[in-house]
């Protein structure tokens with residue numbers, strides 16, 4: 026049986042639905058079994074035949090993390106370490122979700138799994154340390170890094186843009202940061218493919234949707250499709266900004282495209298084009 030931790034988050038909710046569709050047996054928990062409480066984690070597994078633990082729980086408020094470093098470290102580093110130790114002790118494998126923020130984004134070609142990590146903010150550092158802690162405590166660990174995640178549940182760029190475009194006459198969006206949007210449903214399919222593979226390869230993998238785009242051009246496409254599908258009626262001008270014109274507490278990676286070659290080769294995972302996925306998402 027699969028144990029999905031963080032089942033009420035943006036990815037966790039989508040993954041619960043994908044697992045239910047796939048008929049893989051699973052059980053899900055969120056805050057009621059805290060990843061910070063080793064005994065609570067162990068006690069949950071007693072009497073259950075768990076062979077995979079999937080950890081979608083995390084501290085994800087990237088800017089707030091700069092002011093809440095202790096809590097961020099607890100959730101993103103200590104939590105995965107607790108889960109990895111438990112996985113080893115019960116003979117289960119671990120799939121842990123991580124992020125493009127483990128890189129500084131100064132690259133100019135898609136990041137590969139073995140590129141040196143170089144996080145710049147509290148969130149990225151605690152996620153990179155969480156990866157290392159999980160891999161050290163559980164040899165049968167898959168680290169799955171993703172980026173620019175959006176979905177139906179929880180705040181994200183797509184839903185924020187649609188709301189702002191309804192409320193305002195004009196908005197500004199950065200046009201000098203490039204990445205690959207990822208629909209939580211596509212990532213959930215990739216996770217399901219790993220969980221149902223006959224033979225597993227452990228280690229670090231990357232998954233996002235295919236293609237690359239700036240935040241500004243992503244917003245323009247959200248607007249175009251939003252209009253097509255009747256989600257937006259008013260006119261809103263989408264202005265292109267530089268990163269310097271839109272300062273944030275945390276440094277944002279200017280280039281955060283992740284190479285998907287390894288996951289395609291080892292797990293035969295499908296990588297849908299980001300534009301087609303966005304359209305499927307907005308179509309509903």
Ligand SMILES: NC(=O)c1ccc[n+]([C@@H]2O[C@H](COP(=O)([O-])OP(=O)(O)OC[C@H]3O[C@@H](n4cnc5c(N)ncnc54)[C@H](OP(=O)(O)O)[C@@H]3O)[C@@H](O)[C@H]2O)c1
Nearest residue numbers: 031033034035036055056059060082083085122124171174
């Ligand atoms: N969102 C993105 O753009 C993005 C991009 C790249 C990678 N990722 C990674 O993808 C994964 C999933 O992200 P997401 O956006 O789905 O996150 P999310 O929506 O913030 O979900 C995280 C879940 O963990 C729960 N949680 C918090 N503290 C917990 C605890 N002590 N024990 C158990 N559960 C706890 C949260 O509950 P509360 O809501 O009550 O706090 C929430 O339900 C994370 O590893 C994240 O780092 C996300």
